[in-house]
């Protein structure tokens with residue numbers, strides 16, 4: 120499988136690698152690393168090293184939409200958010216990952232570009248992040264729910280968690 124030894128997403132055993140909640144032959148379900156601006160902020164990353172969307176192989180291209188829809192459904196069911204956002208930059212880590220983010224009707228700071236301001240404020244410590252305990256608990260609930268609908272793609276808890 121294509122990998123890059125300098126990429127943290129390609130080195131799941133590295134201490135800087137994000138924890139995978141579920142894995143399939145082609146994908147990992149992750150959560151945003153602490154500090155998490157909003158509990159329930161999840162990520163879907165390819166297992167192979169892909170620098171961006173245009174490097175996905177045919178199977179990854181076919182699966183991504185269905186996987187995104189199911190993860191978004193689980194994020195919405197668990198967090199009670201009104202809608203979800205999906206964005207991808209692949210900038211800090213140049214390995215394809217889609218962010219799936221809860222957008223809460225009651226919180227204007229989660230709305231479209233205000234989310235970018237909230238993100239930067241959280242990273243600078245000017246705005247409270249989700250506590251690591253809450254972020255972890257919510258991510259586990261989302262993964263447990265998503266595992267049901269993602270089973271057909273071969274998603275299961277990673278070897279280390281079994």
Ligand SMILES: [Zn+2]
Nearest residue numbers: 126129168214
């Ligand atoms: Zn990589």
